[in-house]
Amino acid sequence: MNKPYQILIADDHQMFIDGIKLIFSNHADYEIVAEALSGKDVLDRFKTQKIDIAILDVNMPKPNGFETCKLIKKHYPNCRIMILTMYAEGQFLNEFMESGASAYVLKNAGKAELLRALESIVNGQVYIGKQLKLIADVPERDGFTKSFSLTKRELEIIALLAKEKTSAEIADMLFISTYTVNTHRKNILNKLDVKNTAGLIKYASENGIV
Amino acid sequence: MNKPYQILIADDHQMFIDGIKLIFSNHADYEIVAEALSGKDVLDRFKTQKIDIAILDVNMPKPNGFETCKLIKKHYPNCRIMILTMYAEGQFLNEFMESGASAYVLKNAGKAELLRALESIVNGQVYIGKQLKLIADVPERDGFTKSFSLTKRELEIIALLAKEKTSAEIADMLFISTYTVNTHRKNILNKLDVKNTAGLIKYASENGIV
DNA sequence: ATCACAATACCTATAAATAGGTATTTTTCA
DNA sequence: TGAAAAATACCTATTTATAGGTATTGTGAT
Numbered sequence A, B: 001m002n003k004p005y006q007i008l009i010a011d012d013h014q015m016f017i018d019g020i021k022l023i024f025s026n027h028a029d030y031e032i033v034a035e036a037l038s039g040k041d042v043l044d045r046f047k048t049q050k051i052d053i054a055i056l057d058v059n060m061p062k063p064n065g066f067e068t069c070k071l072i073k074k075h076y077p078n079c080r081i082m083i084l085t086m087y088a089e090g091q092f093l094n095e096f097m098e099s100g101a102s103a104y105v106l107k108n109a110g111k112a113e114l115l116r117a118l119e120s121i122v123n124g125q126v127y128i129g130k131q132l133k134l135i136a137d138v139p140e141r142d143g144f145t146k147s148f149s150l151t152k153r154e155l156e157i158i159a160l161l162a163k164e165k166t167s168a169e170i171a172d173m174l175f176i177s178t179y180t181v182n183t184h185r186k187n188i189l190n191k192l193d194v195k196n197t198a199g200l201i202k203y204a205s206e207n208g209i210v
Numbered sequence C: 001a002t003c004a005c006a007a008t009a010c011c012t013a014t015a016a017a018t019a020g021g022t023a024t025t026t027t028t029c030a
Numbered sequence D: 001t002g003a004a005a006a007a008t009a010c011c012t013a014t015t016t017a018t019a020g021g022t023a024t025t026g027t028g029a030t
Helices: A014-024 A039-048 A065-075 A090-099 A111-122 A130-136 A152-162 A167-174 A178-192 A197-206 B014-024 B039-048 B065-075 B093-099 B111-122 B130-136 B152-162 B167-174 B178-192 B197-206
Strands: A005-010 A030-036 A053-057 A080-085 A103-106 B005-010 B030-036 B053-057 B080-085 B103-106
Touching (some): A014 A030, A030 A039, A053 A111, A103 A111, A152 A197, B014 B111, B030 B039, B039 B065, B053 B065, B152 B178
Parallel strands (some): A005 A030, A053 A080, B005 B030, B053 B080, B080 B103
């Protein structure tokens, strides 16, 4: 497995594939060499091309994402697989664990997280998207990235901070004490491991929270 | 001209078109109804479909963006046109003024600005991208968005703020006084018309400065 | 040579954010 | 029904940021 890594991308929506392709155009380390619209398509591609990494949608027709994943792993154990899902619910986590995939990421994760996940993958680590991780509350495992779970209230406050509101203004809008807002802000900074509001907003922008 | 607005998108790179399409998928107000790879293509599309807004790349083959724009305006004066350019240089501004287009935006402007530009367009205003405006230093005109030009030093400071540095830390790194850094920050907030660092970082993220 | 702008610096006062705590109530879920 | 997580609230001290000024120096363009 050498650079640029040869990637297959599979999803039943062509437009989504196009979007992903856009992310990798001009990227030195990764190259999209195959596309597939169904699980069967994916397996066909493997027969004819060398593929280092497969990015699979869970909700794919024919064999779905996990089944396809298991089949790939059976015949091509060296291939690394990233599973994409639309839903933040952790209901698929067990399946993920059994499927042999290396990454499990939310579809609306954003470019930054996608690339981070791929980096983990090529380093032989397992990556689970932040938003997914916490909901499922999986025990820590080697190679898992640090995760943080933002609560509803915290997300609400981030959104207002992004609208240039001060703690006092936020307190007024949410009918809570300024003390409480500040406590939330403190917790948010700790969870995201950022130093101040600048880092917070940057994180939020990069991860589609605002 | 009623919602959803029917949009034609023209660019000689199919991938770029796909990217734009992705932005408008699921958007209630705008719908991409036509694509074109050259100026001639564009005019052909107009003959067969109703188009409210045309988004044209300057560097298009056959008739280029501006020429195509003039031709469209001549035959379909009600159509609003957005011109996209890759370069921040203002050399095309005169041509833009004469072309009758309603918006002039940098290609790497980002989703947020693209939508802002479209909003201006449908409201009958003229929109010129921030980064473009200042370089050209056009006199203010009705409907033009407020413009701001960030200096090299200001951009430098924004970059450091995005790295969670404080004014004192920035002062140390740039070998200048903290007073100076604060003066720059003050000027930046004014230029960008944001209230605080949160707004500043959000702007910077949305506009590819950081 | 002059004018505009960028970059620099200083001062003061106030507002806001951050960091360190502790602690209670409410929700949620097993 | 209990335990854990989330949301709430309060206190204090310190650091940073913001807003209002003014002012000097260098530089690039006309």
